[in-house]
Amino acid sequence: MRERRRQYPFDEIEARWQKHWESEGTYRALNPGDAGFDTNKPKYIVLDMFPYPSGDGLHVGHVEGYTATDITARFMRMRGHNVMHPMGWDAFGLPAEQYAIKTGQHPRVTTDHNTGQFKEQLKRLGFSYDWSREINTTDPNYFKWTQWIFLQLYHAYVDEATGKARPIAELKKARLESHPDESAEGCRDYIDSRRLAYVSEVPVNWCPELGTVLANEEVKDGKSEVGGFSVEKRPMRQWMLRITDYAQRLIDELEPLDWSEGIKTMQREWIGRSEGAEVVFTLADHEETLTVFTTRPDTLFGATYMVVAPEHPYVELLTTDKQRDSVTSYCASVANKSDLERTELAKEKSGVFTGGYAVNPVNNERIPVWVADYVLMTYGTGAIMAVPAHDERDHEFATALGLPIIEVVKATEGAEVEGCFSGDGTAVNSGMLDGLATAEAKTKIIDWLGEQGRGEKKVNFKLRDWLFSRQRYWGEPFPIVWQDGKHQALPQSELPIQAPEMDDFKPTGTSDPPLAKAIDWVAYSESASRETNTMPQWAGSCWYYLRFADPDNESAFISKEAEAYWFGADDQAGSVDLYVGGAEHAVLHLLYARFWHKVLFDLGYLSKDEPFHRLVNQGLILGPDSQKMSKSRGNVVNPDDVIENYGADALRLYEMFMGPLEQVKPWNEHGVEGLYRFLARVWRLIMDQNQEGEWQLSMAVVDSAPEGELHRLLHETIKKVTGDTEKMAYNTAISQMMVFVKGYTAADKRPVSALRDFLALLSPYAPHLAEELAEKLNEAFPGGSSDLSLSDWPEFDEEALSHAEVQLVVQVNGKLRDRITLGVDADKESVISKASESRAKEFLEGDVVKTIVVPNKLVNFVVRPRA
RNA sequence: GCCGACGUGGCGGAAUUGGUAGACGCAACGGACUUAAAAUCCGUUAUUCGCAAGAGUGUGCGGGUUCGAUCCCCGCCGUCGGUACCA
Numbered sequence A: 001m002r003e004r005r006r007q008y009p010f011d012e013i014e015a016r017w018q019k020h021w022e023s024e025g026t027y028r029a030l031n032p033g034d035a036g037f038d039t040n041k042p043k044y045i046v047l048d049m050f051p052y053p054s055g056d057g058l059h060v061g062h063v064e065g066y067t068a069t070d071i072t073a074r075f076m077r078m079r080g081h082n083v084m085h086p087m088g089w090d091a092f093g094l095p096a097e098q099y100a101i102k103t104g105q106h107p108r109v110t111t112d113h114n115t116g117q118f119k120e121q122l123k124r125l126g127f128s129y130d131w132s133r134e135i136n137t138t139d140p141n142y143f144k145w146t147q148w149i150f151l152q153l154y155h156a157y158v159d160e161a162t163g164k165a166r167p168i169a170e171l172k173k174a175r176l177e178s179h180p181d182e183s184a185e186g187c188r189d190y191i192d193s194r195r196l197a198y199v200s201e202v203p204v205n206w207c208p209e210l211g212t213v214l215a216n217e218e219v220k221d222g223k224s225e226v227g228g229f230s231v232e233k234r235p236m237r238q239w240m241l242r243i244t245d246y247a248q249r250l251i252d253e254l255e256p257l258d259w260s261e262g263i264k265t266m267q268r269e270w271i272g273r274s275e276g277a278e279v280v281f282t283l284a285d286h287e288e289t290l291t292v293f294t295t296r297p298d299t300l301f302g303a304t305y306m307v308v309a310p311e312h313p314y315v316e317l318l319t320t321d322k323q324r325d326s327v328t329s330y331c332a333s334v335a336n337k338s339d340l341e342r343t344e345l346a347k348e349k350s351g352v353f354t355g356g357y358a359v360n361p362v363n364n365e366r367i368p369v370w371v372a373d374y375v376l377m378t379y380g381t382g383a384i385m386a387v388p389a390h391d392e393r394d395h396e397f398a399t400a401l402g403l404p405i406i407e408v409v410k411a412t413e414g415a416e417v418e419g420c421f422s423g424d425g426t427a428v429n430s431g432m433l434d435g436l437a438t439a440e441a442k443t444k445i446i447d448w449l450g451e452q453g454r455g456e457k458k459v460n461f462k463l464r465d466w467l468f469s470r471q472r473y474w475g476e477p478f479p480i481v482w483q484d485g486k487h488q489a490l491p492q493s494e495l496p497i498q499a500p501e502m503d504d505f506k507p508t509g510t511s512d513p514p515l516a517k518a519i520d521w522v523a524y525s526e527s528a529s530r531e532t533n534t535m536p537q538w539a540g541s542c543w544y545y546l547r548f549a550d551p552d553n554e555s556a557f558i559s560k561e562a563e564a565y566w567f568g569a570d571d572q573a574g575s576v577d578l579y580v581g582g583a584e585h586a587v588l589h590l591l592y593a594r595f596w597h598k599v600l601f602d603l604g605y606l607s608k609d610e611p612f613h614r615l616v617n618q619g620l621i622l623g624p625d626s627q628k629m630s631k632s633r634g635n636v637v638n639p640d641d642v643i644e645n646y647g648a649d650a651l652r653l654y655e656m657f658m659g660p661l662e663q664v665k666p667w668n669e670h671g672v673e674g675l676y677r678f679l680a681r682v683w684r685l686i687m688d689q690n691q692e693g694e695w696q697l698s699m700a701v702v703d704s705a706p707e708g709e710l711h712r713l714l715h716e717t718i719k720k721v722t723g724d725t726e727k728m729a730y731n732t733a734i735s736q737m738m739v740f741v742k743g744y745t746a747a748d749k750r751p752v753s754a755l756r757d758f759l760a761l762l763s764p765y766a767p768h769l770a771e772e773l774a775e776k777l778n779e780a781f782p783g784g785s786s787d788l789s790l791s792d793w794p795e796f797d798e799e800a801l802s803h804a805e806v807q808l809v810v811q812v813n814g815k816l817r818d819r820i821t822l823g824v825d826a827d828k829e830s831v832i833s834k835a836s837e838s839r840a841k842e843f844l845e846g847d848v849v850k851t852i853v854v855p856n857k858l859v860n861f862v863v864r865p866r867a
Numbered sequence B: 001g002c003c004g005a006c007g008u009g010g011c012g013g014a015a016u017u018g019g020u021a022g023a024c025g026c027a028a029c030g031g032a033c034u035u036a037a038a039a040u041c042c043g044u045u046a047u048u049c050g051c052a053a054g055a056g057u058g059u060g061c062g063g064g065u066u067c068g069a070u071c072c073c074c075g076c077c078g079u080c081g082g083u084a085c086c087a
Helices: A010-024 A060-078 A094-103 A107-124 A140-154 A168-178 A184-192 A243-252 A261-271 A297-302 A321-336 A392-401 A438-452 A560-568 A588-602 A639-646 A648-657 A671-686 A708-726 A730-746 A752-762 A767-780 A828-836 A839-843
Strands: A043-048 A082-084 A156-159 A164-167 A197-207 A212-214 A232-241 A273-283 A289-294 A305-308 A351-359 A366-372 A383-386 A409-411 A425-427 A455-461 A480-483 A486-489 A528-530 A578-582 A615-618 A687-689 A695-697 A805-812 A815-823 A847-854 A858-864
Touching: A010 A107, A010 A648, A010 A767, A043 A060, A043 A560, A060 A082, A060 A578, A060 A615, A060 A639, A060 A648, A060 A708, A094 A107, A107 A639, A140 A156, A140 A197, A140 A588, A156 A168, A164 A168, A164 A588, A168 A184, A212 A232, A243 A261, A243 A273, A243 A455, A243 A588, A261 A588, A273 A297, A273 A438, A289 A297, A289 A305, A289 A383, A297 A409, A297 A438, A305 A351, A321 A351, A321 A366, A383 A392, A425 A438, A438 A455, A639 A648, A639 A671, A648 A671, A648 A730, A648 A767, A671 A687, A671 A730, A671 A752, A671 A767, A695 A767, A708 A730, A708 A752, A730 A752, A752 A767, A805 A828, A805 A839, A815 A828, A815 A839, A828 A839, A828 A847, A828 A858, A839 A858
Parallel strands: A043 A082, A043 A578, A305 A366, A578 A615, A805 A858
Antiparallel strands: A156 A164, A197 A212, A197 A232, A273 A289, A273 A351, A273 A455, A305 A383, A351 A366, A409 A425, A480 A486, A480 A528, A687 A695, A805 A815, A847 A858
């Protein structure tokens, strides 16, 4: 291939236009207040999920999503929008830090090198980014505001009455009024317990291999999502963000967004709302009570035992001397298990009897309390009532350990159930509930429990608070110092808090972060020392889309004017008009970003409660072997090679032509060639080679208007490409452009106006070639606009699409028998008469029972053969 | 197990308020141009029977609704993604 002659000079063309766009600032989006800002233009934000600039450079998966957004950005620009299409770098992160540990090279150096390489590669693809808005999460001018947002979280709480965040100062004022006698310390503890950013000593996911803790969302199947290392539970004092206060809103406010149902469902399930009741059990030999959460309070009569989690605070209390040894050793063995062992590998349920008993409030029966690791301390109350007849887990446990099973729900008739029935039915053996359907039984028992003061309705969520600190060097330091064992926020004026220069990035080997080694830095004052944890990588990506609107602002994270214009100018739900990225961020990034956005909205900094209006997830591109691309498989396609051989336009076009954006699809080595040939045909549609082998404008290009078939083909193409580009159905738009080129190549006179319109349609897809050819046309035929990518999108003429005649299908009993041609909108009688004279005639033996005519489409004769 | 998406030629895919299945591209085959090749251009290409005209079959499998089903309904099978003792 390297030796093959180029079919058109894409290398010269592409380099030339990229230089032109850069020097002219062609794709600069203006802010309100900028010279030349046009108030009449509607705004449109097209956003890519910004990349982590890894040392491997750009891969074809990046190119897919970025090309899709680039096409939409260019399309919307041509349709008269002020388009913001920015790019930046999510540059804090593990690989640079690990490289630093290995080589001693500062992560800053690695990061700068990699971002430079990424940017070069992006520019070679001709993406119309507004580079004046470029941001980098590791830039102090950026993370200053990440830290500032953390301070907002720290200084805020959620007001229960409104469900909205408010300044913590308001809470403090109210507290002082309501508890005038409380000690300063007591008040402070109360306030600290309500902050959206708080410190908690809880069992966290500690990954020894990575030397850091991880959020729940970062642990998959008991292993770290990054690297797949094992993770263990370890109690540590860590920063947490109170995302659970937003659980309900994160579900409700998802509704109006233009996201795929699949992603919405994933988020909803992650948040995991479930409705049920809390039931209070008294203990047989103690004053204390044991509260459980259940979604099936109607099965209370079937509760034959209870289970508490091994970490439950009452384990000690409940355990009798006789049982002490076995309980202690059971809890110890559970504590040593990794998450993986406790869930994945635990096929068999295990547990031990504590020796203690609780009393079932509905019948005063004594039921034994067990401790078992199938009950999680982190959900509900960490204790359950076990109804082995109607819960599969309880059933399994009871069966294994020989505990009694009492049926209290009868399945509705007809449905034969095997083993354990966990569906809805009719209550039996349940005293006052007998005969009631499950839903009614639930209501009745909850009311009864309420009257007795033994329980109430309750909603629970699976979502946990967000573990927000990491033991890393290469991340945002917290704007926090510790004094006398208490945390204290640093003032905004001290931001940004920068990490100290260090040579040794290695983990400490303990749970202390590497920053703890910078003794001078940690010593903030004589009595105060700095927080040495850093923020997780998600912090910077939680709000970057906001910063693009006002990237250089030094006095605010975004100006009010820029915020109002870009993020609040219309009434659709969600601010960013189009957001494209991989589905791997369906829960993590999108959940966290929505949470921060809502807090900033509540505090009055933003116009809308949701960040992203329309979300599209691009599908994975597989290797030519239909396997996931990976270095170890050796099936990675490098975009640089493709550009070298076929040009950026061909690469862009091929990736869009492969199939629907959202779909997973394999790379085909020959596929790019097909699109390269198409672009060469476009070139030769307008250019010819003379005898010296030089390219010149084709003699076939004429200054006249298209007529007849050519006219119709043009307008069909405008219509199809416009509609498909709107729908992001880029593959079918490209195929229509191929049809156009085929039709116009066959014509020996090619009207320049039609070619100009076609190049406009092509320009979002193959911007370099389109721009070059438009310029060639302008040189020979004055009157075209000077910058094709900023010209107006062509309009189609509905009249040009009409045909005088139309082909109809003739069917007999639904089978295709012939095709006939008639004038458009021919009346039913003439359609039937012509159809019955067609070749379908010989199949009309028998009685025609019915005749169906679909205007301009088909005729179907329903024939019953004569007996 | 549960949730979601999907299943169409040799391959990527197109077509659905139910109305000509296979657009467009790749690959393959045949031809033109060439000393030859590359590039380019033209043609064929779901499958079975047939010299042909034509006929039969065909959108994962089995049923159903309908004049008519790739599309709607019921039941299976398979692939991919997510999730996993959440009481």
